[in-house]
Amino acid sequence: MKTQELEAASRKLVVIGGGVAGSTLARSLQFHADVTLIDPKEYFEIPWAKLRAMVEPSFGKRSVINHGEYLTNGRVVTSSAVNITETEVSTADGQLIPYDFLVIATGHTYPVPERRTERLNQFKAENQKINSAGSILIVGGGPTGVELAGEIAVDFPDKKVTLVHNGSRLLEFIGPKAANKTLHWLASKKVEVILEQRVNLDSVSEESKTYHTSEGEIINADCYFLCTGTPPGSAWLKETVLKKNLDSRGSLMVDENLRVKGRKNIFAIGDITDIPEIKQGFLAQKHAAVAAKNLKLLMTGGNESKMAIYKRGSAIAIVSLGRKDAVAQFPFTTISGRIPGWIKSGDLFVGSTRKGMGLDPHVVDD
Numbered sequence: 001m002k003t004q005e006l007e008a009a010s011r012k013l014v015v016i017g018g019g020v021a022g023s024t025l026a027r028s029l030q031f032h033a034d035v036t037l038i039d040p041k042e043y044f045e046i047p048w049a050k051l052r053a054m055v056e057p058s059f060g061k062r063s064v065i066n067h068g069e070y071l072t073n074g075r076v077v078t079s080s081a082v083n084i085t086e087t088e089v090s091t092a093d094g095q096l097i098p099y100d101f102l103v104i105a106t107g108h109t110y111p112v113p114e115r116r117t118e119r120l121n122q123f124k125a126e127n128q129k130i131n132s133a134g135s136i137l138i139v140g141g142g143p144t145g146v147e148l149a150g151e152i153a154v155d156f157p158d159k160k161v162t163l164v165h166n167g168s169r170l171l172e173f174i175g176p177k178a179a180n181k182t183l184h185w186l187a188s189k190k191v192e193v194i195l196e197q198r199v200n201l202d203s204v205s206e207e208s209k210t211y212h213t214s215e216g217e218i219i220n221a222d223c224y225f226l227c228t229g230t231p232p233g234s235a236w237l238k239e240t241v242l243k244k245n246l247d248s249r250g251s252l253m254v255d256e257n258l259r260v261k262g263r264k265n266i267f268a269i270g271d272i273t274d275i276p277e278i279k280q281g282f283l284a285q286k287h288a289a290v291a292a293k294n295l296k297l298l299m300t301g302g303n304e305s306k307m308a309i310y311k312r313g314s315a316i317a318i319v320s321l322g323r324k325d326a327v328a329q330f331p332f333t334t335i336s337g338r339i340p341g342w343i344k345s346g347d348l349f350v351g352s353t354r355k356g357m358g359l360d361p362h363v364v365d366d
């Protein structure tokens with residue numbers, strides 16, 4: 001190793017958030033810096049596989065991956081970051097972790113258990129809930145609600161599925177063509193879609209099996225799943241040195257090199273950034289690659305002017321509809337059916353994501 005590389009290897013790099021962006025970055029720099037990954041859970045979870053794991057719990061064994069499996073040369077702190085100063089991060093469990101370089105990748109917050117085994121048990125419990133219900137209410141018509149409706153409609157065709165969405169169309173994060181094609185597909189699977197209504201969540205209880213909408217409709221269902229959006233994982237930054245770097249939506253403002261604006265040694269990547277593009281995991285991975293390149297350069301004393309520039313991703317998104325179909329939006333066209341389904345819906349990119357993390361795509365030691 002050259003002297004500069006040796007020096008870089010002793011630089012303290014702290015990555016906050018072990019989702020798609022943070023895990024990718026931590027893995028790629030683990031042999032180039034002294035890496036610490038902070039995440040409230042002991043595992044990385046492939047987010048777009050969780051709905052399949054609800055209808056087929058064993059699917060979760062490949063999509064829920066302990067951080068230690070891919071981060072073999074780094075330290076994992078299983079806690080939430082609660083504050084940062086110019087030099088260190090404090091965590092909920094009382095640790096102070098010093099950094100030379102910091103990467104914030106706290107994406108979106110959604111409550112999940114700390115332990116992998118608990119998460120896998122959660123999938124089993126959700127599956128049990130679906131299995132024992134005759135009718136199911138899904139609240140929310142974004143990607144999570146739509147993909148869950150698709151999974152249930154295909155694997156449990158005899159269940160009565162109702163999806164209620166407060167917007168005027170499904171999948172508002174992509175174009176209306178994709179929304180229409182999705183609506184048709186769901187109708188063909190006998191999923192009832194109710195638009196422009198809210199389910200009164202205050203009155204929600206699985207015991208009564210009766211749900212009221214904002215327009216006074218009553219929906220009967222044996223159980224329900226809440227698939228409404230999740231907030232950005234930035235509430236904890238509001239009292240920190242980065243409070244002025246948050247925009248009105250709670251996103252972290254970054255420059256073209258993915259550094260937090262005005263900061264020399266703090267980067268932000270993934271869904272937490274204010275980059276005007278669809279929030280997607282494959283783009284979060286691209287952010288991680290650009291930030292990793294820039295961190296390597298800075299840690300080896302390279303010239304800042306040589307830093308890589310992140311180019312905004314194009315409006316591509318694929319939403320799976322059960323195991324074989326999907327709807328896909330590409331820059332010039334939107335298609336649905338078996339072709340996009342062939343790209344995503346069979347394995348939901350789990351094998352390729354595992355491979356990208358240096359893991360066996362198929363086998364899980366359990």
Ligand SMILES: Cc1cc2nc3c(=O)[nH]c(=O)nc-3n(C[C@H](O)[C@H](O)[C@H](O)COP(=O)(O)OP(=O)(O)OC[C@H]3O[C@@H](n4cnc5c(N)ncnc54)[C@H](O)[C@@H]3O)c2cc1C
Nearest residue numbers: 017018019020021047048081106107108270271280281282
């Ligand atoms: C149903 C669904 C389907 C999707 N399908 C696709 C798809 O097919 N392709 C695709 O590219 N994208 C897809 N996406 C989008 C993709 O999942 C996100 O863009 C991606 O997860 C963003 O990655 P991230 O690392 O920025 O954030 P996240 O994956 O949200 O990770 C954030 C991490 O930060 C941690 N964290 C939060 N707060 C703190 C804190 N204070 N301290 C420490 N850690 C913290 C969390 O525990 C989590 O591990 C889909 C999303 C959904 C919901």
